[in-house]
Amino acid sequence: MIHIQIHERLTKVFREIFEDASLEVKDEYNAKDIPGWDSLAHVNLTIAIEEEFGIRFLTAEIASFACVGDVKKVIQERTKV
């Protein structure tokens, strides 16, 4: 999947989870940058992303995500044709 598509669909998920229709998501963002990104929201976000892209993250991947860019990389990897 091309980067822009991933970005758009990811933004949609973020906007839903954080209830902010104008939220812009940057690659370097992490939990500190978005209000309401606590441990509960984090899991909800992970599950919503898995659902949106039809993938399942590995246990180790979830533990290693440090920023949005990391998540995008894994999605890109998984959705390669």
Add this chain to the structure above:
Amino acid sequence: MGACLKGGTGGMAKDQMEAWSHFLSKINAKLTYPELITMARSLKGLQRDADMFPGDAAIIRTKIALLGNYNLSFLPSPLEVYLAQHHVQVDLFLGDFANYKQDLLSSDSALYAFCPHIIILLLDHHSIYLWPAMYASHAEVQDVADRQIQVWVALWEKVRGECSASIIQTNIALPCERPLGHYEARTEWSATHYLRKLNQLLAERAPSHVHILDAEHLSGILGKLSWFDEPTWYNTRQSLGFSAVPTLTRSLASMIAALLGKSRKCLVLDLDNTLWGGVVGDVGVEGLRLGKGDAVGEAFIDFQHYIRQLKERGVILAVCSKNNPEIARAPFESHPEMVLKLDDFSAFVANWDDKATNLRRIALQLNVGLDSLVFMDDNPAERALVRRYVAAITVPELPEDPALFRRVLDEGGYFEIATLSKEDLVRTSYYLAERKRQEQAAIAPDVNEFLESLEMVCTCGPFDEMNLQRIVQLINKTNQWNLTTQRLTEGEVGDRMADPSYFTLWVRNRDCFGDNGLIAVLIAREQKATLEVETWLMSCRVINRGIEDFIFNELLDEARRRGTSSVEGTYRPTRKNTIMRLFYENLGFERLVTEEDGTTRWRLHLSRDVCHRPNHIARGGSREDEGRTGEVNSDDSYSDT
């Protein structure tokens, strides 16, 4: 469409009502966890805008504590969505999952300060720390299991001593992995065998205030490979996979609703292509697909068998069909393979009016709330119409294939019960007797002669263990003939039973058409030289027979025995009990005060001229054998071990 199509909206704005019915129509068994999170958000919005549900359904608020040995923080939102379907709103206490035992065992815990109405205890196999050793003997395995059960017993007893909350506890879902493979099934010390034993012991030992949520069954229904999800467990300490969260919280909501008396009571069925294949008006009784030798016909037969099992355990059945009445009745009368008979139905409505109107009629006729009805119809247009115009009625979405109807009805959990009493088993016969009473009323020259001809007998007595479950059931589900609509848990009723300042009374009634069972409950408290009525309610099946006069006389006698100078009472209005508004006034009470919410308080001075009220009821039975008279006994609570 008839003018009566639109029912009361309870003063709710039209767009709000539509938002609510749209929300409710989206709740189903197929929702995913992310969808439920989104819905929980819209629910919060709806609750901000209106503090009631559309239609005639009154909202119940309750306090629930969620405890368990795994991370429960993902469960509240989905649970709230499914509870909304039962018109229940909750204040939640969420326990720290590492500390559920400390919460339960220490009297000064935040849990008890919260005063929960219901405590939910969610446990999985990680919570079991006593396991049999390899090659343990039968006696050793039994001993380990007993000690594990004792851990639970201690928790249950502590809760019982600290508060009057009911407990819903899961049994243990058997994990997927079996180190001994199939050999576990016959090896007593294996995990499979041992957990099965624990579940069995849990069922046997749980006291009546502990209700079991069968997690082992649910995990099987969903599939254990989905129920358990190891990555989720290691990442979040929630042993359930997220695809199991909807399954668990939906069942939990049904059980909570059952404990609060919000389960549905009546199943209303369409006929053509719902109970049998084909349109009887077109193909005739002989042309119907119903019975052995035809795949579709067999599916309908099995569906009918399932419905009859529901009826036998107390679910009221009704028919709502667009048909000429004699055509609608024909298959019941002459099809040899019909399982359901006309006598199985407490109401039978077949005409050409719209179904929303007919369903309102059925609710009126049976004297149950619209929110007590579940309506099954194969026709999507009829379902949509009923949902739109009578949002309080539950209308399950039916698949095209009738072979799946039974499962959809079962999975809905609409008729979940917390206890099963003999009253439930004979309930449908009350409705049949009632039909005969109405016929007699039609031929009696006046009301007094009719009441006289019923040859009514009432027996009564103070609350006792034998009648406790039925009393709790009535307190928690009676809506109409109920002066204060005060809901109480079994523990709270038990407290009143043991406190001598309380006067408690149950009343049974029978007449020449049969036994009506335990039909009325009164709780009053003596304080400051008055006897104050806290709860007074009566089952709607015996309204207008003068039984309230009989009870008033009992109350009066008790007040005189105690030497109080007055009797006081309260009327607290709800959306369903307006018939009670002037009840105390009609008994000769004087109004003390009217509060802002419409609550009125009343007093009757016990001067010498206050005397018994006349009625047509004989007082039956001695105090000793009350509860054993009549064919409906109450020594029958199957869940009470």
